Amino acid sequence: MSAEMPIGTLLDSSDPAYLRALKFNRHTFWCGQSGSGKTYALGVVLEQVMLHTRLPLVILDPNSDFVHLDTPQDSAPEDAAAQLSSRDVRVLRPGGEGDDQLRVRFVDMDIRSRAAVLQLDPVLDAEEYNAMLQIRSEYTFGDDRRLAEWLENHENPMMHRLALRLHNLGVLDWDLWAWGRHDVTDVVNEVPDATVIDLGGFDSAAQLQTTALAVLDQLWAQRHERTGRLVVIDEAHNLAAPDADTPLARALTERIVQIAAEGRKYGIWLLLSTQRPSKLHPNVISQCDNLALMKMSSTRDLDELGQIFGFAPSELLERAPKFQQGQALFAGGFAAEPQLVQMGARMTREGGSDVPIGIR
Template sequence: MASELPIGTHLDSDSPANLRAEKLNRHTFWCGQSGSGKTYSLGVMLEQILLNTKLPIVVFDPNSDFVRLGEIRDDATPAAAAELAQRSVHVLHSKPGDGQQLRVRFVDMDIRSRAAVLKLDPIHDAAEYNTMLRVRDIELPARGEPLVDLLRNSDDPAFHSIARRIENLGVVEWDMWAYDDQDVTAVVHSRPDATIVDLGSFEVKEQMQTAALAVLDDLWAHRHDRIGRLIVIDEAHNLCSPSPGTPLEHLLTDRIVQIAAEGRKYGLWLLLSTQRPSKVHPNALSQCDNLALMRMSSAHDLEDLARTFGYAPSELLDRAMTFGQGQALFAGGFTAEPQLVQVGTRLTHEGGSDVAVPLR
């Protein structure tokens, strides 16, 4: 494994800039306002990880920006293109009809997560919550048979109550449940070089949150396997809010904060990417030992970063207000010393794009 990840060139000298691959075993915060080139630059980083390490990557992709990470650009250098072509990039799509679909197996989810999906409280809804504990004990469904049908066909009236709740909440209509399909956790456990969990086309945010929670719960449940993984959460404010409201949001935030606090020793390493530090729960942010900062015009946000990331020199943080697109400050464990960098060019295609202004 190469110890250095080529990331671009230094702003002040045009000499090659690198990051230390071995220090990806620390949590990373990747930040930059809209238009700074944050997503593009993160793609450059992920490509270099694919090229130079054997570290499996799991990307939570709420805007479908990384769904083409396995598609190599025509202008990529032949050597890099040949090397990337050997990597397995597995994309699970939330948009119907686009490749392999992202599926979640409801009965395999953690009991608290299933209860949160169905808005069940263990105290106020004690009877139904207790029934949820027994859902796995019923006879497995016939191939392709929806869970709600299985519950309705049961002789137990308590299961009928759960079926009604599933139908009343519209959960049965979510086009994401695995019946005879391979579910997302099985794909992650097969350990492709990168698993892209595309969350961008779900109709309601609860679907996005449920899919993400199923994966994070499963990774945590298997933490003692001690398999190193980089867990990339793009637009992290969607999954790790500083002020979660619903039961699903609380569980997601709690799980990510738990991984931030305890996951490092098990090989669960986070990369949280967002536009503003105040959008991410502070208990997750404070655990990040690596910082990638792109253009940031808010003095208040820079003050927050200075307080949280003391290893980033204030004079370099201040320069973020004048950064051009694709320019970044890298500081922390994954760089020998803080450095200002013009991030290099992509080798693979971006998944998303801005809406163009129509011209006459």
């Protein structure tokens, strides 16, 4: 396979269009308004990454759009379909069975993340926060189900208050916890070709955010191993909003901002997909060196993108409002030169879909 990945055809000449596989070692910002074909086009590129590189993918998938990345379509070229079928793709789902279950171990989460789940402030709730610091060193059962009972029976009254928080917030009732079993970080640590983390089946934003935070915390904790991963965050505004308003949302945003600022040197590269630049934290966008832009009608958003991504020619940005579905501007390190592209066809099955309207 070549380091040049075919993604479609050039809009102005119909010649093949390519992206540079080796330049995905930069953060990428992927943007396009609803209906632009953003998710479909992203799938085209992720398939090519799987075909042309050994770069492991970790995909945070809030709408279940990439859950069939392991299933080639009948129309896919035979050779490419065979290669995609041979890739090690793990799809983890809430309520899944066996190794497909999407689970998190609460007791193994970063202390600040556990505090965010319990809405604890290290200053305002100093005594409870300090008590939680003791849990990892004292709690030896490795089973989240027994945690509340252990806290209730502890001699420290602050532990009793932590148990009360767990019950009052309903945290132990979440269909999320691993109860001491295999969890999502174990799968990520096995470094498959792609780990698709289906966040679309959770009943609450808090469970989605907790899962994403557990994964990103683990990647950051192991950053010195310099494994090299492309972390794809679809609908990234749900995970890194500029106005995060809960402790959990703020903790998740702060972790993504930290990875955006420092992750590149450790081989943690972000690909962030969203509808509008204003929906994503500015300290994340400013760290991106690759731009993929699909249809964008807002002149304000286009002006903002022009200021952030000075390497994207203004005359090409100005064409974005007239893009048809599946058309995109690529600029930055992963494009030999700024180019307008008509995206090619997906080779694997799509996941999420629009709600149909019945015809009488």
